[in-house]
Amino acid sequence: MKLMKLSVLFMTFILAAQVYGQKHSSTPPEVSPMPMKPEMTEIWEPEVRVVTPGKKLGDPPSDAIILFDGSNLDQWVSQKDPSKPAPWKIVDNDHFEVVPGSGGISTKMKFGDCQFHIEFSAPDKVEGESQGRGNSGVFFQNRYELQILDSYNNRTYRNGQAGSIYKDHAPLVNAMRSPLEWNTYDVIYRAPRFKENGELDTKATITVLHNGVLIQNNVDINGITYYIGLHNYPEAHGEDVISLQDHGNKTQFRNIWIRRL
Amino acid sequence: MKLMKLSVLFMTFILAAQVYGQKHSSTPPEVSPMPMKPEMTEIWEPEVRVVTPGKKLGDPPSDAIILFDGSNLDQWVSQKDPSKPAPWKIVDNDHFEVVPGSGGISTKMKFGDCQFHIEFSAPDKVEGESQGRGNSGVFFQNRYELQILDSYNNRTYRNGQAGSIYKDHAPLVNAMRSPLEWNTYDVIYRAPRFKENGELDTKATITVLHNGVLIQNNVDINGITYYIGLHNYPEAHGEDVISLQDHGNKTQFRNIWIRRL
Amino acid sequence: MKLMKLSVLFMTFILAAQVYGQKHSSTPPEVSPMPMKPEMTEIWEPEVRVVTPGKKLGDPPSDAIILFDGSNLDQWVSQKDPSKPAPWKIVDNDHFEVVPGSGGISTKMKFGDCQFHIEFSAPDKVEGESQGRGNSGVFFQNRYELQILDSYNNRTYRNGQAGSIYKDHAPLVNAMRSPLEWNTYDVIYRAPRFKENGELDTKATITVLHNGVLIQNNVDINGITYYIGLHNYPEAHGEDVISLQDHGNKTQFRNIWIRRL
């Protein structure tokens, strides 16, 4: 009885395979003498976790940690003295602004691999030029800088403009909006790996979309961001805070969230 | 005279380095006995190309090729017979819909490495289950399938649900919206490379954001998508069309654009 | 005065650069507006550790752990019961031989990334065919098999012959010697990495030279070696023993050493 059922089932598989096979790509050429059945390459376990996406692109999904939603800077502290609150200014319950000279700010929580979303706008009043205009930056693991700059009609060295991995990789294109508009960075960041003896195992990598346009395509990050000299990975480290740089310009920020990967 | 100026310039550099150095990360430990100057790691040429981003996330940037904007299917042909127009139906000058049984559709143009954006919605009326519900797919280079399915409250094998590289990689999470809503895929696709003798050199890779949520993180694509058996790269190929699958369900599509990388 | 000296020094650098530049490749095109000096890309620290190589190729260098030098099996235990000695037979104080039916043997020590050297010879008397002739194998981390087989005039499936990563990667070429001769495998093995949550981070990779001929070129190992079905990485693990397989044939082994990487 059971065998009969098995045979019927088997025939069904063969037929199904033929029908579906036409809809999908054709079956492979002779790679194995004994053909498989479709079910042999179906993986059911474990079930994929459900995440509710944000209402529109850029909104945080259900599993994101909200780092800033307009209301407060509770997720941030002073970079100079992490025991003190973040010294920057919230505006209109909507965004916050660098207070020049107050120093950078850092997340309270530490992160490694992550999907990160941030929105920023250069100061409304255009002043300065090259690196002097709208300069700030996102430091992943407090070390590796994704540059923020007002790169709208503002030439500087290519590996120092908005969207560059500072002094490491120029962005693929310049997708910067004007200082009166908001920009987004959507980042997929992979932390560096270190061996037990402290040596680098694999470099950090980063992919960045700037206003939805790909500007960094899974590039290696060649080490800690230095203003002078070659970048390197001088010592092992684990998860660390994300910092925003005070470079003396009133850059604005809003809608910051992160997902651990 | 010139020397005096040089020395002043030099002092300025040193001072500038010290000031800026504090704002950025500190200078590296002893990696080279002779220190550099900041300008030595500034790359100015060539200037980075400007791209105007779309008005909001999901909108095509200025250098995108528009594959569908609601008006017509002029960029598409019948997959079965590329000399014939795409046999699917435009609705409300807004989106188009699979005409079940008419066969898939393909782009007229061929593509390799690309950033690709597409929006899709499962049929409004929920029918069937598992692979039978809202099934379609995007075939990069007419071979490698990013699965489209109604995976909202619809369990199937994990490597066959929405956002999977079909029978290759399950999505990291299930970020599917309900059939009454629109979904987005934002894809960074790298084509496989082949050697002159036809052998595979490097596999294709893919990164996918589903409704803004990372679901494929730079994974290798292990070969042509087969319904039965192991995937492989049986022969070399160049750029090729992108196809959308007719799997018998009235899946809807809108706002499709692509950027060559 | 100092300035004068500086300028002379500077001229000397420029001249030196020109002279040396001719001996090496030419200097780069305009990548940075301010040229470097040669010393700026010289890294002196830390000094590179000295290793005394073996007398001839195949001999163990000074930092190798000797796993077998002809004298004893003290570095090995029974795979079935690691509390028991390795049940295989030393011959002529030169090599050892599988004792069919006694089970595999494993190293006492555990290893991860390594450079590994082993010599082996198929049974002198040729019996059986395909997988039945001279079958054994090296299991890195007790899981990932580099196949040993008598592949001299003995056809089998390509991903199961000598030098294959069993049922994963066929060797690039068949460099097997006759059963009356000794073969060498020189292996560069990189262990898989796992995330803290137990998921695979990066696959193991392997490079193999068979009798000095490259047969595996830094390929990914796709998971635990299974005789049936698809390979995978079901769970995280650390360093583990290296095992040699008892597959019922009297394969011979000698000169086994390993360097931790």
Place this chain on the structure above:
Amino acid sequence: MKLMKLSVLFMTFILAAQVYGQKHSSTPPEVSPMPMKPEMTEIWEPEVRVVTPGKKLGDPPSDAIILFDGSNLDQWVSQKDPSKPAPWKIVDNDHFEVVPGSGGISTKMKFGDCQFHIEFSAPDKVEGESQGRGNSGVFFQNRYELQILDSYNNRTYRNGQAGSIYKDHAPLVNAMRSPLEWNTYDVIYRAPRFKENGELDTKATITVLHNGVLIQNNVDINGITYYIGLHNYPEAHGEDVISLQDHGNKTQFRNIWIRRL
């Protein structure tokens, strides 16, 4: 009847799987609901090409191109003027020696990906220090230098000693023999890939064994070897000659062969 046979066959498979499963690793956990049979993962075609290895390690295998076997320099030309013969000196029908001041030599044939073997010895009479002692180098594709130096009891900058990718990667260890002995380099070289628009696609990579000891482990080569400044890939190129450097020292060479990969 057929069904009965099928069921018997099926039982046989199950049993076989159990028996073989013990000899190999165990079967995988629940990755697919329908188990495979062993034959389904056996790939038979195409048959792997046979190569006869050299008699001992270091000897050229049957598919190698012999670049020097002691008899003549017919495979080499002057680097300065490729229309002229290689200006170096053959000694004792065994090896050849740099003629300082005559310029480098290059292969007549061009190569890309390859397995490369070379033997070299520093000048017998020890003179000079640091970069001045026994300096030469192998330039893959006439651009990327694997350094040759007398690094036996001769400190220099780590990324410039024997076995370094010059001013790019220091060797993992210093496995240099004395000037009265011969050294071997066994190299696995992968050429850089370029896109059609001339941009770099993937960097070159290299693995080097120095006297059988791993000194470069599949590292990226970061561009053309420059004596001054940062290395880069300024333009696309195809296969190219391999050159040996005249750096003013009487370095000796013998037994050079290459296999295209």
